[in-house]
Amino acid sequence: MELQNEITVSVRINGTQFTAAAAPEESLLEFLRTRAMVMDVKCGCNKGDCGTCTLILDGQPVKSCLVLVAQANSKEVWTVKGMALDPLMQALQESFATHGAIQCGFCTPGMLVTARSLLADCPQPDRAAIKEALSGNLCRCTGYKKIVDAVAAVAACQASARVQGGRCRVWKQQ
C-alpha cells in the first residue's frame, strides 16, 4: 500500500475536470479556494459550524470544509456558479433577490445550494421543513424569515408547475 505525502486530486468542478496536487490533510474547501480558485464557496469557520462552504458532492449538499479533498477525487462537485443554467437554481436566485433574502450575501451561495437540494428532493416542503433543511447554514443578517419566504415562494411555484414527483437525489446539469 502506497503512502503519499502529496496526492494528486482530480475533481470535476461544475462540469470541468480540474487536477492538482494537494496535501493529504487538505479539505475540499481549501482545494477549491486555493488551487481551483473556485471562490463562490466561502470559508466562514472552517470547522463545520456555519455552512458557508456548502456545495454538492455525490449529489448531496455537504460542508466542504469537512470533506477531505482526497475523498472528492474522481467525483463531481457543483457550486452555485456551476448551476447558473439550472432553472430551479435560477428560480431560487431570483426569489432570494426579490424577497430581500440577501443582505451581506456571505451565506447566500451555501444557502442556495442547500435550498436547491431541498426542493429537488422534496418539491413542496412546508415552512417548518424549509427551516429544518436550512438549519446547517447560518445567516447573521436576515433573521432567516426572508430566506424562508424566498424558498417557500419557489416551492409554491413548483407546486403549480408540478415538475416531477419522487426523489431526485443526484443533481444533474440541466
Next chain:
Amino acid sequence: MSSFAYAVPGTKDEALALLNELGSGARIVAGCTNVLPDIRAKKIAACTLVDISKLAELKGIDVRGDRVIIGSLTTINELLHSDLVASHGQVLWQVGRRFADPLTRNRATIGGNLANASPAGDGVVPLLALEAKVIVASLAAEREIPVAEFLTGPGRSALQPNELIVGVSFTKTTAMRSVFIKFGMRKSMAISLASIGLMVGLDGDRVEQVRIALGALAPTAIRARQTEDYLTGKPLAPEVVTRAQEIIRTEAKPISDVRASREYRVHLAGVLLKRALEAALA
C-alpha cells in the same frame, strides 16, 4: 511536503494490513466531520490518514436472522432514510433528525461517531439502548464488543490501533417503544447538554423491560442500570417516575463545562427520563 500521509485501501484486508503495519501512526478517516476540525486544531498530529471510505464491505444495512447489521460507513442521513432502521431500531432512527445538522448528516458515519467516543455523541446513545455490538476487525480476527464495553472514556474506546470498526449489530426490537430526546443550547448544530435513549416494553402502564441510555451525563454515554432495575415490573405511576428520577440523578456523573454545570446536567437527567417515559406511554 506535508507531515501527513494519505492511503486509500481498496479492500478491508488491505486496510487491516495497513493498520497492522502503521499501528498508532495511522488515523482512520471516513466522514471526516470530526477529523478535519481536529487536524486544524492540532489535536491530531502528523500521521497517515487511512481513508476507508471506499470499502464496500463497510457499507449497507442488512438483516441477518434476528439481527440488524449496519455497516460502519453508513451515514446518519442513510439511517434516517432506512425503513429497516425505522422499524427494527427505531431509537437509532429517531436520533437522525437531531444529529448535528442536515448537511453534516450527509457525511458523518455511525462508525465515526463510535470511534470518536465523545461523551456527548448522539449516535452512540441509541446503540447503547439497543444493546448493540460493535463489530471490530483486525487481520487476525473479527470480534464483537458490546457498545457499553467499547466506550472506555471521553474520546477513548476499546478499539486497538490495528483494528477497524466494520459495523454495528443489534437484535430487532419491534416490541419495545423507543424515545430519543436531546437537550441542547439550540435546536440545530447543538452539542447535547444531556440526551436520553429509552426503549421500554410495556404491559398497560407496567414496565416489562426497559433500557435507558444517557448521553453527556458521564465520561462516556452510559446505561442507567439502577434506574432500569427499579422500573422493571413497576407501573409508571407518578410516584414511581419521581423515584426513578431520583435514582437516575444519582447515576448521572456529568462534568461542569462552559455549556452547563454538573448540577444542572444532573437535573436534566431526571427531566429527560420523565419526558421519555411520558412519551413512551402516550
Next chain:
Amino acid sequence: METTVVDEGLTKIDACHKAQETTIIGKRRPKIDAWPKAKGTTIYADDFTMPGMLHAKVLRSKYPAAMILAIDTGKAEALPGVHAVLTCKDVPNNNLRAKFGQSTDVGSNFEGLYRVLAESKVRFMGEAVALVAAESLKIAEEALDLIKVDYEPLPGVFDPIEALKPGAYRVGESESNVVSRFKVRKGDVEAGFAAADVIVENTYRVPFGDHAYLEPESGVAWVDEDEVINIRVSTQVIEHFRTVAEVVGLPQNRIRVIGTWLGGGFGGKEDITVESFLALLTLKTGRPVKLTYTREESLLAHGKRHPYIMKYKTGATRDGRLVALEAELISDAGAYTYLTPWILLYSTVNAAGPYNIPNVKVDTVSALTNNPFTSANRGFGAVQPNVAYESQIDELARVLGMGPLTIRQKNCLRQGDSLATNFKFDRYVAVAEAAEKAWQALGPVPESQDKNIRIGHGLAVGMMSYGRLTFLHDSSRCFIKLELDGSVVVRCGVQDLGGGQASTLCEIVSEELGIPLEKIKIYIADTALTPLAGTTTATRMLYMSGNATLKTARELKQRLLTKAEAMLGARAADLQIANECIVNPVDPEQQITLKEAIDACATDGIELFYEGQFNAPFTEVPTSEIISGPTFADFTFGCHAVEVAVDVDTGAVDVRKLIACFDVGKAINVLNVEGQLEGGAIYNMGYALTEDLIVEKGYLKTPSFSEYLIATSVDVPDVETIMIESGAGLGPYGAKGVGEPADNSIAPAILNAICDAVGVRITTMPATPERVFWAMQEQQQKSRQ
C-alpha cells in the same frame, strides 16, 4: 402606516416609472447587490488574489497579562519561503491615537491608544505580537511556531470593579485604568425617591458579545507602480487610511483603501483589523500580501460588545408616574480604549430611556482590564442600559399591578419633551404609538397546551440615535455625473455592509433624476476615487450619504430643468422629471427627453457633474463630566413585543412570536428596512438567550462557533414588522436610521416575557436555560419559606 407583506413572488423587477405617480422610493425592490451575490460573483475580501501574493499570519499572545522579555525571530526568518517577520520594533509608529474618520480633533478624552503590535507589556490574550509573510499559508503558520517569545506572566485584572479600586493592577504602562466617567444630573433624586410610593432596585449584568459576521476579517495589500500602498479590505471605515499612513510613516495620499462588499460588519469592522499589518508587510516585502483571520482568531482578536454592570434604582408614585431614577453603569473596556468613551457616552445619554423623569442621576464609568478589548457593536452603548431601564419599568408595573403598555404610555417621551440631558425633541416621538401597535399585534396570551410550558408576553421600548455624536462634526459627500447617453455614474465612499447602503443611494438618484436604476452605476468605498462619505457606522449612512446624494441629485436636476425651461419655454417650477423625460404635466406637449436636455447642457458647457457635501449639526466637544445639551442629531424610536414559551422543567426559552414596530421616518426601500428590523431583532435575541462570549481570567472559553451560539433557522420565530412612517427623520424624505435601533429593545422584551411567564426576573444575561431554571428554583424556595 402599517405595511403589509406583499409577495412579489418570482416576478422580475417591474419596469420602473411606468406611471407618473410611481416612484422608486418606498417600494419593495431588490437591492443592486442582490443579483451578483445570488450568482456567487461578488468578490469578497478573501476572494481576491494577485500574482506573487504572499500569505500573512499573526502571532498572538498566549497570556492575558505578561511582560515580553525577549522575542527571537531568527528561526522563523530562516525558514525557506518566509519573506518577513515583524515585531513592534519594525513599526515606524507603533503607538498612536485611534481615529475613526472624524474631521475634528476631539481630544484625548475621546480617543484612546491604538497599538499595532505588543511592546513590552501584553494586555490581553490574543494581542498581536508579531507578523509573518510567507509564500504559503502553511509556511506562515509554521513560521509562527518558530518565533520564540519569552513571557513573564503578570497577575492582571479581569473585573472592571476590581480594576477601579485603588492599587489595582495597572493594565497599561502608565495610564490609569479609568477610561472615562460621565454624569447626568437632573432635579433632586433624593427628594424624588422620598416622594415615591414604590422603588425598585436591581443590578443587571450583560455579557461580552461577538458580532459573529460570517466573513472573518480579511484583506489584500500591494504597492503599486506609483509607490502607493493599496489595501483592499473588508472594513466599515475606509478612512482608516490616515491611521495606516501614520503607522508606516507615509503621507496620507500614499495610502489607498478600497473597501469590499462586506460579509457582515455590525460594528466589528469599525476598528482597524488587518490594514496596518498588511501595509507593513507589503512595504517590507514589496509583494502583495493577503491576511485573513480564522474564525477562532476573529473571536479572539476583534473588539467585543462591552459587558456592563448596571445598578438601577427607579421610583414611581402609586398611579405609575416615574419620579426618580438613579443609575450607576460600569463598563469593561478590556485591554485597550478603542471606542469605549463614545460608547459610554451613548450609554450615559440613554441611561434613563425614553421617559419623562423629573429627577435623574446617572454615573457611568469604564475601566481597562486584561480582557479582550471592547468596542463598537450594533447598538453601541444604547443596548446595555435598555436592558436595565426596560426591566426596571416592567418591575414597577408588576409591583403596581399595572399593564406594561399602560405604564409606558404614562411616562414615555412625546414631542416637545426633553431627555434628562436637556435634549429637546422638536419632532414626532413615536414611543407610545410603537408600543401600542406592537402590543396589540401580539394579541392575547394563548393558553399553554403543555403542562411544562408557561407562556408569557413581554414588551420593551427603545431609543437610539442615528448619526454620529455631533461633536465629531460629521459630513458626507457624493459625486454624480450624467453621461452623454443618459446613464449615470455615482461615486460615494460608502462602505456597504449588506444593508442596502449603496443601493439606497442609487434609488435616491433614480427618484430625483427620473432615470431607471439599470442605468445608474455606483462606485463605492475607494479613498482614492470616491468622495469620502465617512464611516458605515452609527446608523449614519442613509442619513448622511443619503442627504449628500439627495443634495447632489437635486443640484443636477435643477440644471437640467433650467436648461429645459429654455428649450420648452416653460417655467422650471412647472416641469417634472420622470421616465427619462422632462415634461409639463399640465401641458404634456411641453416635453423633451432627458437625453435631449443632457445633449443641450453638454453643447453649452454646462457641468453635468456635481459633488455635494452634507454636514450634520455640529456641537462642541464636551469638556465636563456632566453631559448636557445636544449630543446627537436625532433618535429613532421603536418597540419589541414578544411571546415566549418557558419550559419550567428545564428553563429553556422559546421565542414564539416577535413583533418589531419602529418609526422609520420613511422607508426608502421597504425590503431593506424590513430586513434591518427582522435581522436586528434576531441578532439581539441571541444576546438575550444564547450568545455568551465567556472569558475567565482573561482566557476565552468560547473559541469557535461551536461554543458561541448564534441562532439557526429553527431557533427563530418569523419576525413581524410594523413600520410607522412619520416622516419626522432628518434623512432623505424624512427617513430615520434603523440599522442599530432595530436590535435595541428585543433583549429586555424577552426578559420581561420570561418574567411574565414564570415570574422570575433574570438580571444576568444571557437567559440560558440553566440560568432561568435556577432562578425559578430560587423563587420556589423563597415562596416556600
